Amino acid sequence: xxxxxxxxxxxxxxxxxxxxxxxxxxxxxxxxxxxxxxxxxxxxxxxxxxxxxxxxxxxxxxxxxxxxxxxxxxxxxxxxxxxxxxxxxxxxxxxxxxxxxxxxxxxxxxxxxxxxxxxxxxxxxxxxxxxxxxxxxxxxxxxxxxxxxxxxxxxxxxxxxxxxxxxxxxxxxxxxxxxxxxxxxxxxxxxxxxxxxxxxxxxxxxxxxxxxxxxxx
Amino acid sequence: xxxxxxxxxxxxxxxxxxxxxxxxxxxxxxxxxxxxxxxxxxxxxxxxxxxxxxxxxxxxxxxxxxxxxxxxxxxxxxxxxxxxxxxxxxxxxxxxxxxxxxxxxxxxxxxxxxxxxxxxxxxxxxxxxxxxxxxxxxxxxxxxxxxxxxxxxxxxxxxxxxxxxxxxxxxxxxxxxxxxxxxxxxxxxxxxxxxxxxxxxxxxxxxxxxxxxxxxx
Amino acid sequence: xxxxxxxxxxxxxxxxxxxxxxxxxxxxxxxxxxxxxxxxxxxxxxxxxxxxxxxxxxxxxxxxxxxxxxxxxxxxxxxxxxxxxxxxxxxxxxxxxxxxxxxxxxxxxxxxxxxxxxxxxxxxxxxxxxxxxxxxxxxxxxxxxxxxxxxxxxxxxxxxxxxxxxxxxxxxxxxxxxxxxxxxxxxxxxxxxxxxxxxxxxxxxxxxxxxxxxxxx
Amino acid sequence: xxxxxxxxxxxxxxxxxxxxxxxxxxxxxxxxxxxxxxxxxxxxxxxxxxxxxxxxxxxxxxxxxxxxxxxxxxxxxxxxxxxxxxxxxxxxxxxxxxxxxxxxxxxxxxxxxxxxxxxxxxxxxxxxxxxxxxxxxxxxxxxxxxxxxxxxxxxxxxxxxxxxxxxxxxxxxxxxxxxxxxxxxxxxxxxxxxxxxxxxxxxxxxxxxxxxxxxxx
DNA sequence: AATGAATGAGTGTTCATTCAT
DNA sequence: AATGAATGAACACTCATTCAT
Numbered sequence: 006x007x008x009x010x011x012x013x014x015x016x017x018x019x020x021x022x023x024x025x026x027x028x029x030x031x032x033x034x035x036x037x038x039x040x041x042x043x044x045x046x047x048x049x050x051x052x053x054x055x056x057x058x059x060x061x062x063x064x065x066x067x068x069x070x071x072x073x074x075x076x077x078x079x080x081x082x083x084x085x086x087x088x089x090x091x092x093x094x095x096x097x098x099x100x101x102x103x104x105x106x107x108x109x110x111x112x113x114x115x116x117x118x119x120x121x122x123x124x125x126x127x128x129x130x131x132x133x134x135x136x137x138x139x140x141x142x143x144x145x146x147x148x149x150x151x152x153x154x155x156x157x158x159x160x161x162x163x164x165x166x167x168x169x170x171x172x173x174x175x176x177x178x179x180x181x182x183x184x185x186x187x188x189x190x191x192x193x194x195x196x197x198x199x200x201x202x203x204x205x206x207x208x209x210x211x212x213x214x215x216x217x218x219x220x221x222x
Numbered sequence: 223x224x225x226x227x228x229x230x231x232x233x234x235x236x237x238x239x240x241x242x243x244x245x246x247x248x249x250x251x252x253x254x255x256x257x258x259x260x261x262x263x264x265x266x267x268x269x270x271x272x273x274x275x276x277x278x279x280x281x282x283x284x285x286x287x288x289x290x291x292x293x294x295x296x297x298x299x300x301x302x303x304x305x306x307x308x309x310x311x312x313x314x315x316x317x318x319x320x321x322x323x324x325x326x327x328x329x330x331x332x333x334x335x336x337x338x339x340x341x342x343x344x345x346x347x348x349x350x351x352x353x354x355x356x357x358x359x360x361x362x363x364x365x366x367x368x369x370x371x372x373x374x375x376x377x378x379x380x381x382x383x384x385x386x387x388x389x390x391x392x393x394x395x396x397x398x399x400x401x402x403x404x405x406x407x408x409x410x411x412x413x414x415x416x417x418x419x420x421x422x423x424x425x426x427x428x429x430x431x432x433x434x435x436x437x438x439x
Numbered sequence: 440x441x442x443x444x445x446x447x448x449x450x451x452x453x454x455x456x457x458x459x460x461x462x463x464x465x466x467x468x469x470x471x472x473x474x475x476x477x478x479x480x481x482x483x484x485x486x487x488x489x490x491x492x493x494x495x496x497x498x499x500x501x502x503x504x505x506x507x508x509x510x511x512x513x514x515x516x517x518x519x520x521x522x523x524x525x526x527x528x529x530x531x532x533x534x535x536x537x538x539x540x541x542x543x544x545x546x547x548x549x550x551x552x553x554x555x556x557x558x559x560x561x562x563x564x565x566x567x568x569x570x571x572x573x574x575x576x577x578x579x580x581x582x583x584x585x586x587x588x589x590x591x592x593x594x595x596x597x598x599x600x601x602x603x604x605x606x607x608x609x610x611x612x613x614x615x616x617x618x619x620x621x622x623x624x625x626x627x628x629x630x631x632x633x634x635x636x637x638x639x640x641x642x643x644x645x646x647x648x649x650x651x652x653x654x655x656x
Numbered sequence: 657x658x659x660x661x662x663x664x665x666x667x668x669x670x671x672x673x674x675x676x677x678x679x680x681x682x683x684x685x686x687x688x689x690x691x692x693x694x695x696x697x698x699x700x701x702x703x704x705x706x707x708x709x710x711x712x713x714x715x716x717x718x719x720x721x722x723x724x725x726x727x728x729x730x731x732x733x734x735x736x737x738x739x740x741x742x743x744x745x746x747x748x749x750x751x752x753x754x755x756x757x758x759x760x761x762x763x764x765x766x767x768x769x770x771x772x773x774x775x776x777x778x779x780x781x782x783x784x785x786x787x788x789x790x791x792x793x794x795x796x797x798x799x800x801x802x803x804x805x806x807x808x809x810x811x812x813x814x815x816x817x818x819x820x821x822x823x824x825x826x827x828x829x830x831x832x833x834x835x836x837x838x839x840x841x842x843x844x845x846x847x848x849x850x851x852x853x854x855x856x857x858x859x860x861x862x863x864x865x866x867x868x869x870x871x872x873x
Numbered sequence: 874a875a876t877g878a879a880t881g882a883g884t885g886t887t888c889a890t891t892c893a894t
Numbered sequence: 895a896a897t898g899a900a901t902g903a904a905c906a907c908t909c910a911t912t913c914a915t
Contacts (some may be wrong), residue, residue: 040895042345044262048889058897060891069889091401123407124341131406144411150302171412172428175395182404183396190340191347195388211389219436239914240878265906275880277908286906457874476779478696482910492876494912503910513715542870557841562693563841578845605846606862613834614827621833623782624774628795629822645823657907673893709901711887720885814881 019039020058025123029055039118042125044072074133078140080119084112085143093150098158102220105151106213111183114205120186148174158220165222174221180212243280246272256335259342260290291350294343295357297336301329302360305400309365315375319437322368323430327398331422337403365391375437382439395435397429461499463489468510473552476559477507498500505614508567508578511560512574514553518546519577527584532592539585554620557650592654599612610653614646629634673841678716682704685727689715690769694724695777725784728777729791731770735763744801749809753871757864761832771837799825809871816873825872831863865868 016042033054037046048069066072073135091108093101113120126134134140151170158164184199192199199208250271254263265286271277282288283289307425308325330337343351351357368387375381401408401416416425463646467488471480482503486493500506515632525542527535547554560568568574585604591600618633633642688697699720703710717723737744742759744752764771777785787792802821809815834851835842843850850859 023277026895042259042261042289044259046347047887058895059889060897061895063890064895067358086893121345123404124345127404127406128262128338128341131410134407141410141413145413148412169424169428171414172425174412175401175408175425176401176428178430179396179400180393184392185398187340187344189344190351190390193348193351193358195365195391196358196361197388207386207390209395215393215432215436219432264904266904275878276906277880278878280907281878371883443810460874475697476693479779481908483908486799488679492874493910497911498874540754551889557781557838558779561838561840562696562772562775565844568841568844574843574848578847582846589875602864603858605848606859607814608846608868609835609842610831610862613830617830618724618826621774623778624785625826627785627792629799630796630823631822641820642745642823642826645820645827649827649866649870653866698883700883709899710885711901712899714886715899811908 010013023065026057026061028057030057030062030065030072031076031079033057034072035080035107035118035122037119038076038125039109041141042121043070044125046073052157070133073125073214074136077122077133080116080122081134081137081140082143084116084119085196086176087112088147088150093154098154098161099163099217101154102158105154106181107209109133109177110209110212115183117185120182124186124192155220162222165218170219173216174219177212177216180215184208240282243274245279246291246295247282247289248280250274252297252335255290255293255342256334256338256382259268259338260287261342262347263290287350290342291353294339294350294386295354297333297339297350298354298357299360301333301336302364304329305364305367310371314360315378316334316380316434317376318371319433320430322371323394323398323433324426325396326384327426327429330398330402334402337399372437381437385437390433390437394429394433397432398425401425440473445582457499460489460491460495464491464496464499464506465510465513467491468506469514469552469556472507472510472559473555473560476555477504477563478559479506504567508570511556511567512571514556515568515571515574516577518550518553520583521546522581527588532595533565533597533651535588536592537647539588540611540650541643543611544643544646547619548613550606551619553627554616558620585611589654597656598654602654607650607654611646611650614649615642620643674716677706680709681713681716682730685723686731686769686773689724689727689776690772693772694721694780695776698840699722705819721784724776728773728784729788731760731767732772732785732788732791734792735767735770735796738763739798739801744805749805749812750814750868752805753867754864756805757828757832757867758860760828761860761863764832768836770781771833773833773873775837787815787816804829806871814873815871819871824871826864826869828867831866832859835859841866 009135014187030051033051037051038045046069048059048062051072052062055062062072066075088105088108091104093105096104145150146171151174155164155170155173159166188199198204249269250268251263252269253271257263263286265276267278268289269279272279279289281290296317305322305325308321310322313321343352368391372385372387372390376383405416415421440474464485467485469482470488471485474480480503482493482496485506486496489496496506500509522539522542525538527539530538583606585608589598589602589604589607593600621635681702684702687705688702691697697720699713702723703713706713713723715727739756741758742755744756747755759813799821802825806815806819806821806824810817838862839850849855
């Protein structure tokens with residue numbers, strides 16, 4: 006971050022603005038993509054929200070799709086980073102698992118953009134994620150993290166053996182993700198406000214219970 | 223303007239074509255909407271796939287959105303109808319529940335359109351489903367079906383009491399739906415082909431196990 | 440009107456229905472054309488308003504434009520017929536002229552369709568009227584009617600000589616027609632409700648005065 | 657976003673093209689709208705005539721209707737501006753009035769678009785003019801101009817008192833406007849070429865005569 | 874005589890992207 | 895680095911008219 010030592014003052018200013026512009030564009034794009042999906046998002050709207058010129062968007066990101074890919078990558082990196090910070094290895098297995106379920110639920114709740122982004126990407130058969138090497142690396146770390154918890158639980162006798170960490174991972178995500186991504190149709194089908202404060206708390210309890218029953222010896 | 227005037231069995235000739243055209247349009251629309259979502263679907267493509275004139279589409283369905291609503295409604299009616307036909311009330315509770323989990327999974331597998339349709343509808347905050355009275359009626363029947371199974375299970379001592387049938391319903395759907403809707407990103411993240419025959423069978427076993435552990439006394 | 444003497448009973452029925460259908464179509468077309476002009480009128484709307492099948496419209500009138508021509512012809516015949524019925528030849532010249540001004544004004548007021556139809560026809564450079572022989576015949580009678588009044592007025596010493604009956608005709612029409620056809624923009628420009636009862640009465644008085652001052656010796 | 661930012665005389669380069677494009681679109685739109693009315697006008701044709709991209713039309717004017725409104729507003733401003741430039745206050749009342757009648761006639765002759773535009777707007781019940789504040793301001797100035805002439809004429813004893821300037825205004829417009837807007841049907845009805853040079857001159861003389869007789873003491 | 878299903882050419886409008894400065 | 899004008903292909907939707915019965 007000692008840019009001034011390397012570059013003349015004029016350049017420094019330009020660089021700082023450039024980074025800020027990129028950041029504003031990314032933020033606006035995340036918002037627009039998550040609201041309307043890749044297809045429904047409008048480049049003009051992103052540029053306007055970012056208070057940037059449309060041309061800049063193309064200058065920095067190449068195209069709408071490449072911008073989407075960057076936004077998607079960042080979203081995956083964000084959640085994986087947050088998961089790593091949970092520091093589950095220092096907790097007893099049961100607590101670690103409960104904490105992960107809770108974290109997953111709360112992350113989805115705080116970041117509904119993540120869910121819409123992933124849905125959009127699956128509508129497009131993951132063509133953008135396929136190109137992202139970094140996401141794969143982060144993902145491996147995540148799976149091994151859950152695997153470690155499982156192994157510790159089996160060793161302590163709390164968890165039953167033979168549980169596939171991938172299946173468990175998927176199920177932990179599923180029971181939160183599905184509830185939230187389908188909150189609109191769900192609220193109609195089940196004739197209750199799935200997003201009411203108490204409903205959310207009840208769901209979290211139900212999910213923790215589901216996972217613990219699933220793994221317990 | 224009555225329904226019988228539109229589909230009388232006698233006056234085959236005049237109406238047969240109309241009904242056939244409507245059916246072709248609906249089929250093509252289901253295909254196109256599920257492939258590309260509401261926003262990404264193209265009216266021209268639907269008409270072409272249906273081997274019908276675009277004008278007919280508007281004649282019968284009013285607009286792209288109304289067509290989507292009809293398609294969506296039909297999709298919900300189809301799954302609810304199929305569920306009713308399972309005749310779970312004559313099975314022992316455990317078997318009934320297992321059968322429901324299996325059915326849900328297999329229905330999603332056979333009807334990936336249903337999943338994409340629901341995702342699309344949630345992206346639009348369920349604005350179309352809100353207008354559909356019939357779907358609400360069908361949904362109530364479905365929830366009470368699961369509730370009956372739970373009650374029978376509690377009575378027989380196999381299931382523990384106090385399980386919310388809505389939460390259970392959501393979880394049964396979630397663990398299948400999430401796996402399949404995110405099969406593209408999932409296959410990358412977890413570096414395995416989630417759609418391989420064996421993977422699918424394994425997931426079904428895992429899901430049945432999850433649900434039975436969740437409800438068992 | 441002794442159709443039954445000429446045609447067998449079965450035919451009579453058909454004829455009566457046919458005439459009724461034609462009449463309903465013409466009425467509906469007059470309404471729709473005068474509301475929206477030739478270009479803005481919708482064939483579907485005409486058929487619906489007439490409670491007739493669209494095909495009938497084409498069967499009887501050939502095309503939208505030919506239908507418009509018929510409607511227009513009828514409109515001209517109607518006003519010319521009404522003018523002839525005024526029987527102005529038996530009134531003193533001044534009274535005859537006043538009565539004509541009054542009649543013209545009131546006819547336009549009662550038949551706003553006539554005005555819109557004529558405007559529409561002029562937008563199309565009178566291409567439909569050109570084809571109508573009958574309108575020309577009726578028009579001649581009308582001009583000579585006004586000419587007779589003028590001549591009688593000159594003979595009696597009330598009117599000054601040398602007034603062109605065509606110019607007078609045009610002016611009589613103009614001062615009523617313009618006021619009414621431009622009633623919407625006029626009400627804005629002059630910031631008063633030109634269609635209020637009193638405004639209409641005032642305008643009629645003003646117009647009669649204008650014409651009498653114009654011709655008086 | 658300020659007006660001076662859009663048309664600065666210095667920064668010619670960037671804005672000149674934009675302003676020129678806007679001007680070309682407006683000119684083409686005036687032409688197309690006056691030829692075919694609002695409904696009959698084609699956006700494609702306007703863009704083509706303007707040698708501009710259709711997208712620009714929407715960029716600058718929002719929609720076909722908003723473009724129409726701008727064209728209409730400009731037309732009203734143009735005629736009101738021209739009227740103000742007549743400088744009638746420095747002429748004797750009679751001459752001022754004659755000059756106004758002559759001007760009105762000649763303006764309509766030179767600007768047949770104005771007439772068609774106004775007709776189109778009245779077909780749409782003045783919905784666009786209603787929104788235009790500027791036109792109302794200009795109109796007030798116009799009415800008071802005629803009022804001043806009348807008052808001066810009454811004061812000099814040339815004109816009779818009690819003439820409503822609005823009625824006079826309407827009549828001055830009417831006797832020219834009607835003749836010209838209905839020149840196509842009129843030429844058929846009266847079986848004479850209303851647009852022949854001599855016919856036009858005769859009509860102007862007739863109109864001046866009509867107005868002077870109307871106001872003279 | 875009457876019907877309603879069907880059509881192709883168009884209608885206003887919007888889009889992601891590029892050009893000139 | 896940044897801008898705003900410009901584009902062409904596509905978009906949902908509509909029209910007057912004809913076909914099959």
